[in-house]
Amino acid sequence: MYDNIEYIIILLGVVLIIFFILYLIFKNPFKYPYFNYYFDISGKRNPDAKNLLDNFLNQGNFIIIKEHNEKIEQWKIECKKKIEQSKIKKYRTKQYQKVLNDKEAYIFYLTRNQTRYKQKNYIRMSYKVAVTESYFSCSYDYLFNRNERLKAINYECTLKEYNSNNQRKLMTKELRKEIINRDNYTCQLCGKYMPDEVGLHVDHIIPISKGGKTIPSNLQVLCSKCNGNKSNK
Numbered sequence: 001m002y003d004n005i006e007y008i009i010i011l012l013g014v015v016l017i018i019f020f021i022l023y024l025i026f027k028n029p030f031k032y033p034y035f036n037y038y039f040d041i042s043g044k045r046n047p048d049a050k051n052l053l054d055n056f057l058n059q060g061n062f063i064i065i066k067e068h069n070e071k072i073e074q075w076k077i078e079c080k081k082k083i084e085q086s087k088i089k090k091y092r093t094k095q096y097q098k099v100l101n102d103k104e105a106y107i108f109y110l111t112r113n114q115t116r117y118k119q120k121n122y123i124r125m126s127y128k129v130a131v132t133e134s135y136f137s138c139s140y141d142y143l144f145n146r147n148e149r150l151k152a153i154n155y156e157c158t159l160k161e162y163n164s165n166n167q168r169k170l171m172t173k174e175l176r177k178e179i180i181n182r183d184n185y186t187c188q189l190c191g192k193y194m195p196d197e198v199g200l201h202v203d204h205i206i207p208i209s210k211g212g213k214t215i216p217s218n219l220q221v222l223c224s225k226c227n228g229n230k231s232n233k
């Protein structure tokens with residue numbers, strides 16, 4: 001009687017081990033190398049995902065994207081080697097194709113820092129957690145094309161800003177300050193120096209009415225006299 005129970009336990013153990021080995025052999029050995037990036041949108045009311053992405057690219061970050069693409073290509077080569085060496089080529093190929101996801105290789109998360117509280121020994125403590133509000137994914141080609149379009153406008157603004165119909169609104173205090181500093185408080189036509197900013201204008205070289213954009217390369221400092229002469233023409 002007892003002999004029988006021992007026999008059953010050993011048999012069950014052997015079956016379990018066999019199943020475990022089979023699981024190890026047949027489970028998918030491939031894991032797609034996704035690119036993950038987190039945008040901190042704390043304090044932003046209506047964050048525009050594409051704008052965040054453009055700003056990310058404007059800061060010269062395409063190099064990270066490119067490096068990751070090389071990593072993906074390297075991974076593909078290694079996978080193909082693994083398949084070639086495998087005894088179950090067809091099965092492995094199917095598994096490989098299942099994880100392949102170039103269209104959504106790059107994932108960008110929009111996260112917000114939230115303050116949470118916990119009670120400890122009658123003392124209220126606060127701590128911050130990053131909560132993902134939303135995310136979007138895209139392919140390398142999409143990012144490549146977007147970067148090319150930003151490169152064409154010298155990474156001066158986001159595409160949304162560039163295509164905005166309301167170019168006048170884009171003239172912010174910060175941008176004005178940037179142009180004044182770049183041009184050193186000096187009229188770009190007559191050379192008048194205006195350190196007190198009296199009569200100083202930030203002018204659109206190509207007027208907005210003629211399709212000029214509010215981007216640094218289309219802006220210059222003028223004195224009121226030169227600005228007046230320009231608008232009289």
Ligand SMILES: [Zn+2]
Pocket residue numbers: 187188189190191192222223224225226227
């Ligand atoms: Zn002038």
